[in-house]
Amino acid sequence: MKCNEKPATCIKVKAIMSMFLPLLLSLNSALAQPEKEKTEPESFLAEKTGKPPTIPLNTVRRSGEDLCVNGPILGFDPGTSLYLAYEDLLKLPTHTLTTDLVWMGEKRKALVLPLEELRNALGLENVTDLVVVDCNDGYQAIFGAKVLKQNKPFLVLQIEGTPPGVWGLKEGAATLEYNRLEEGAETYAHYLNVETEKGLIDPDHKKPWGVTRLEFTRREVKFGELFKGNYTNLSEEASLGREIYLGSCYCCHAPMSGNMGGSISDRKLELLAAHAKYNQQYFLDWTRDPQGQMKGVKMSPHLYGEEQMNQLISFLKVVP
Numbered sequence: 001m002k003c004n005e006k007p008a009t010c011i012k013v014k015a016i017m018s019m020f021l022p023l024l025l026s027l028n029s030a031l032a033q034p035e036k037e038k039t040e041p042e043s044f045l046a047e048k049t050g051k052p053p054t055i056p057l058n059t060v061r062r063s064g065e066d067l068c069v070n071g072p073i074l075g076f077d078p079g080t081s082l083y084l085a086y087e088d089l090l091k092l093p094t095h096t097l098t099t100d101l102v103w104m105g106e107k108r109k110a111l112v113l114p115l116e117e118l119r120n121a122l123g124l125e126n127v128t129d130l131v132v133v134d135c136n137d138g139y140q141a142i143f144g145a146k147v148l149k150q151n152k153p154f155l156v157l158q159i160e161g162t163p164p165g166v167w168g169l170k171e172g173a174a175t176l177e178y179n180r181l182e183e184g185a186e187t188y189a190h191y192l193n194v195e196t197e198k199g200l201i202d203p204d205h206k207k208p209w210g211v212t213r214l215e216f217t218r219r220e221v222k223f224g225e226l227f228k229g230n231y232t233n234l235s236e237e238a239s240l241g242r243e244i245y246l247g248s249c250y251c252c253h254a255p256m257s258g259n260m261g262g263s264i265s266d267r268k269l270e271l272l273a274a275h276a277k278y279n280q281q282y283f284l285d286w287t288r289d290p291q292g293q294m295k296g297v298k299m300s301p302h303l304y305g306e307e308q309m310n311q312l313i314s315f316l317k318v319v320p
């Protein structure tokens with residue numbers, strides 16, 4: 001019985017069983033097993049198919065300002081790249097806030113579209129629990145169910161009333177505003193940020209610039225490889241470490257297998273794990289002070305406390 005697939009039947013079966021509870025106690029606990037094996041309580045999804053999208057979707061790009069998305073959208077193959085027109089994004093429930101935008105120097109007034117509203121407009125609120133964000137430099141950020149709810153990530157639609165492409169980022173960051181030429185036409189990069197940093201270990205990994213595509217998916221689909229084999233039945237410490245890896249290192253250091261992770265670094269998860277296992281000082285030095293190891297390297301310091309560092313290392317020790 002898969003309780004995570006059919007909650008209605010599951011509740012019915014449980015109600016009937018509880019009537020015979022004294023007799024069926026042992027059977028009940030045997031049946032309850034699959035629930036225990038669920039890797040992530042937050043990935044419990046009520047439905048298998050989405051609702052009809054309420055925003056028009058195009059299968060070809062029509063303008064440089066279009067936003068590229070994909071996911072299990074009703075009526076489309078989940079792998080298909082779909083394009084949302086900028087004017088249509090403006091019609092969704094947006095709001096204005098004054099916030100610190102990385103690369104802008106000072107606080108700016110921005111018109112923002114909450115990622116949850118975008119997910120609702122695609123009809124995906126009950127069928128996806130993860131948004132994977134691809135950037136034009138190979139960086140890949142992730143927004144899981146808890147972050148979507150708690151930190152309220154948003155897509156920036158306007159800064160001081162102007163659309164993307166004319167925001168005039170500070171020197172050195174211009175490539176984050178434009179994507180590489182795509183089929184001969186210039187396309188604008190998008191930008192995400194969060195309304196609150198509450199509870200985030202590395203808030204900077206939730207503020208990606210240069211966004212080229214949003215993938216709406218399920219944790220168990222995207223990260224499946226990291227929950228099988230060696231990765232089943234992790235200790236609590238190691239499974240918290242896996243979350244640190246996914247939230248912070250995964251953006252640039254992908255695992256060797258599975259279609260996931262960023263590509264800024266060619267040092268894969270398995271190599272980081274080898275350093276953590278056999279050359280821990282080197283691993284710690286790199287994590288805390290990458291610039292001290294290689295000047296100008298595209299990695300920022302991760303200043304974890306002892307507890308978090310132990311969690312991360314405890315996870316890396318189970319990496320084959």
Ligand code: HEC
Pocket residue numbers: 139245248249250251252253264265266267271272275282283286287297298299300302
């Ligand atoms: C923004 C991208 C980025 C993020 C995020 C990132 N790294 Fe890196 N990391 C790099 C780059 C780039 C290098 C240099 C090697 C290369 O050029 O591929 C590197 C190198 C390393 C090395 C040295 C590897 C070797 O073989 O010498 C370690 C160890 C490492 N990173 C650990 C981590 C850990 C742990 C995290 C997460 C807490 C992390 N990195 C997050 C980009 C990143």
